Amino acid sequence: MNNLSKPLMIVLSSPSGAGKTTLSKKIQQSDNSxxxxxxxxxxxxxxxxxxxxxxHFVTKEKFKQLLSEDAFYEHSEIFGNYYGTSKSSVNKxxxxxxxxLFDIDWKGAxxxxxxxxxxxxxxxxxxxxxxxxxKRLVAxxxxxxxxxxxxxxxxxxxxxxxxxxxxxxxxxxxxxCFNSIKKIISIRLNT
Numbered sequence: 001m002n003n004l005s006k007p008l009m010i011v012l013s014s015p016s017g018a019g020k021t022t023l024s025k026k027i028q029q030s031d032n033s034x035x036x037x038x039x040x041x042x043x044x045x046x047x048x049x050x051x052x053x054x055x056h057f058v059t060k061e062k063f064k065q066l067l068s069e070d071a072f073y074e075h076s077e078i079f080g081n082y083y084g085t086s087k088s089s090v091n092k093x094x095x096x097x098x099x100x101l102f103d104i105d106w107k108g109a110x111x112x113x114x115x116x117x118x119x120x121x122x123x124x125x126x127x128x129x130x131x132x133x134x135k136r137l138v139a140x141x142x143x144x145x146x147x148x149x150x151x152x153x154x155x156x157x158x159x160x161x162x163x164x165x166x167x168x169x170x171x172x173x174x175x176x177c178f179n180s181i182k183k184i185i186s187i188r189l190n191t
Contacts, residue, residue: 006117006118006119007093007094007097007098007099007100007119008099008100008119008121008185008188008189009099009100009101009102009112009118009119009120009121010027010034010099010100010101010102010120010121010123010185011102011104011108011109011112011120011121011122011123011165012024012101012102012103012104012123012125012181013104013105013106013108013109013122013123013124013125013158013161013165014124014125014126014127014158014171015126015127015133015151015154015155015158015159016137016151016154016155016158017127017133017136017137017140017151018125018126018127018133018136018171019125019127019136019171019174019177020103020125021103022174023125023171023174023177023178023181024036024101024103026174026178027101027178027181027182027185028101030178030182031182031185033098033099034098034099034100034101035093035096035098035099035100035101036101036102036103037085037089037090037093037100037101037102037103038052038053038054038055038056038089039055039056039083039084039085039086039103039104040055040056040057040058040063040066040072040082040083040084040085040086041055041056041057041058041081041082041083041084042057042058042059042060042063042081042082042083043055043057043079043081043083044057045057046142056086056089060082063082063084066084066086067084070087071084071086071087071088072084072085072086072087073085073086073087073090073111073112073115073118074104074107074108074109074110074111074112075108075111076105076107076108076111078105079147079150079151083104083105083108085102085104085108085112105158106124106158106161106162106164109122109161109164109165110161110164113164121166121167121184121185121188122164122165122166122167123165123166123167123168123169123181123184124161124162124164124165124167124168124169125169125170125171125177126159126162126168126169126170126171127170127171127172128170128171128172130152130155132172133151133152133155134148134152137151137152167184169181
């Protein structure tokens with residue numbers, strides 16, 4: 001785990017398409033002391049996604065039941081779908097002696113920040129520009145034109161919240177961004 005008294009909890013947030021999921025996976029692959037918190041969602045799985053690995057895919061009814069049971073550290077509705085971080089899954093990661101990696105938006109980060117017992121390190125990832133973000137969203141070929149338009153519209157609102165984070169990094173190159181994050185994590189783990 002780390003030499004801190006509490007597990008380190010890295011929060012990676014970004015506008016949709018800026019690279020937070022790719023970076024989360026690279027961190028976990030490079031440092032086996034981290035486990036990614038797998039969120040619940042009501043959206044449909046994409047072709048390459050696996051239930052329980054990428055997300056816990058649930059119905060809206062199941063999600064609302066979990067909400068009523070206060071089962072989430074954080075939750076939000078994004079583009080008509082619900083997302084949430086289960087307290088039990090995070091607690092299991094901690095019990096198994098791992099640090100936790102969250103791939104969530106700024107709304108989720110705000111909610112997590114309300115839990116003062118959590119040892120959070122919040123990092124906001126930005127694309128080099130809105131134009132570059134649009135190119136990435138089109139290139140990843142996962143969203144229709146309306147979804148891309150909605151994600152670009154949300155971009156301005158998303159970046160307004162970057163000042164709520166401990167660090168802001170521009171992802172102009174995945175390897176450079178990844179190395180910057182690793183350096184930040186290393187400093188935190190060794191202080």
